[in-house]
Amino acid sequence: MSYxxxxxxxxxxxxxxxxxxxxxxxxxxxxxxxxAVMVRxxxxxxxxxxxxxxxxxPVMHGxxxxxxxxxxxxxxxDIDLYTTLSPCMMCTGAIIHFGVKRxxxxxxxxxxxxxxxxxxNDVDVVLVDDEECKKLMAQFIEERPDIWYExxxxxxxx
Amino acid sequence: MSYxxxxxxxxxxxxxxxxxxxxxxxxxxxxxxxxAVMVRxxxxxxxxxxxxxxxxxPVMHGxxxxxxxxxxxxxxxDIDLYTTLSPCMMCTGAIIHFGVKRxxxxxxxxxxxxxxxxxxNDVDVVLVDDEECKKLMAQFIEERPDIWYExxxxxxxx
Numbered sequence: 565m566s567y568x569x570x571x572x573x574x575x576x577x578x579x580x581x582x583x584x585x586x587x588x589x590x591x592x593x594x595x596x597x598x599x600a601v602m603v604r605x606x607x608x609x610x611x612x613x614x615x616x617x618x619x620x621x622p623v624m625h626g627x628x629x630x631x632x633x634x635x636x637x638x639x640x641x642d643i644d645l646y647t648t649l650s651p652c653m654m655c656t657g658a659i660i661h662f663g664v665k666r667x668x669x670x671x672x673x674x675x676x677x678x679x680x681x682x683x684x685n686d687v688d689v690v691l692v693d694d695e696e697c698k699k700l701m702a703q704f705i706e707e708r709p710d711i712w713y714e715x716x717x718x719x720x721x722x
Numbered sequence: 723m724s725y726x727x728x729x730x731x732x733x734x735x736x737x738x739x740x741x742x743x744x745x746x747x748x749x750x751x752x753x754x755x756x757x758a759v760m761v762r763x764x765x766x767x768x769x770x771x772x773x774x775x776x777x778x779x780p781v782m783h784g785x786x787x788x789x790x791x792x793x794x795x796x797x798x799x800d801i802d803l804y805t806t807l808s809p810c811m812m813c814t815g816a817i818i819h820f821g822v823k824r825x826x827x828x829x830x831x832x833x834x835x836x837x838x839x840x841x842x843n844d845v846d847v848v849l850v851d852d853e854e855c856k857k858l859m860a861q862f863i864e865e866r867p868d869i870w871y872e873x874x875x876x877x878x879x880x
Contacts, residue, residue, distance in 0.1 A: 616794065620793050620794055621790050621793075622789055622790065622792075622793070622794055622795070622820070623781070623786045623789050623790050623816060624790075628781045628786075628812075631780055631781050632779050632780065632781050632782075634780075635778050635779075635780070636774065636778055636780055636872070637780070638872065639875070639876070640875065652815075652819050653815040653816075653818045653819040654786075654812065654815040654816040654818075654819040654820075655815070656815050657810075657811040657812040657813070657814050657815025657816065658781060658811075658812040658815065660811045660812075661810050661811040661812040661874075661875060662780070662812075662875045663875045663876070714794070714796065716819075717797070717798065717819060717820045717821045718797070718821070
């Protein structure tokens with residue numbers, strides 16, 4: 565896909581590294597290495613990671629696990645969501661449903677996700693194209709294609 | 723909204739009643755009364771209900787809780803999902819992501835959801851327009867508008 569590479573600030577890169585740390589720890593647990601953090605007022609509010617392997621839970625992707633960890637919130641309008649991988653359709657729908665307005669995405673090379681659909685729904689998406697995120701995900705897909713293609717339900721496009 | 727009312731078979735009505743039972747028990751727990759069941763080969767494979775109140779978990783809607791309960795599945799192509807209320811964007815995205823091909827919806831009067839978007843993504847949607855589903859949801863919204871509008875993040879349209 566050829567989205568333009570939007571500018572990420574230094575704080576964005578720092579928080580993306582925190583999402584990457586979640587992905588890395590997930591990988592070390594044998595899980596799908598996708599991590600996420602939610603940030604409000606310059607502070608990490610919640611962290612999450614894909615838990616398909618760790619908890620046998622297909623709906624706990626990085627983003628949904630992070631939304632769960634944040635608990636009940638009155639509003640998501642002032643929250644930035646950082647995720648290492650471009651969001652699948654479930655997580656895209658969650659972002660739109662809860663009204664998160666800004667998402668920073670590590671990469672969309674290993675999985676295109678739904679960046680354009682988020683933008684079409686007035687979500688500000690920054691695509692970082694981060695080397696570490698790309699490398700970790702590519703390594704996992706090479707090592708465990710069975711888990712990865714099951715996680716995306718055999719669908720490489722959404 | 724004015725979707726055509728498609729024909730639901732007697733088995734559909736029976737399984738929708740099981741989803742309604744989940745919604746009713748959720749209501750009796752003080753929760754948002756949305757229930758779901760997943761059916762494969764004429765048998766209920768998994769059950770779910772909205773657990774925002776019961777577990778303080780914003781991502782456990784009827785459909786996502788049901789997908790979680792089903793655990794890890796190789797494929798969702800032969801599964802019918804029954805839900806008492808038209809799916810929000812998160813649950814719509816989950817249905818599309820996992821490749822569920824048929825969804826039976828109790829009603830879309832209290833919440834329009836995303837029936838057309840599901841159909842645009844090749845999901846066969848049957849809208850029952852069920853009186854019990856409509857009545858229970860309307861009662862909850864009247865009694866606890868605070869919880870309901872928080873559950874849909876203040877957005878009555880998606």
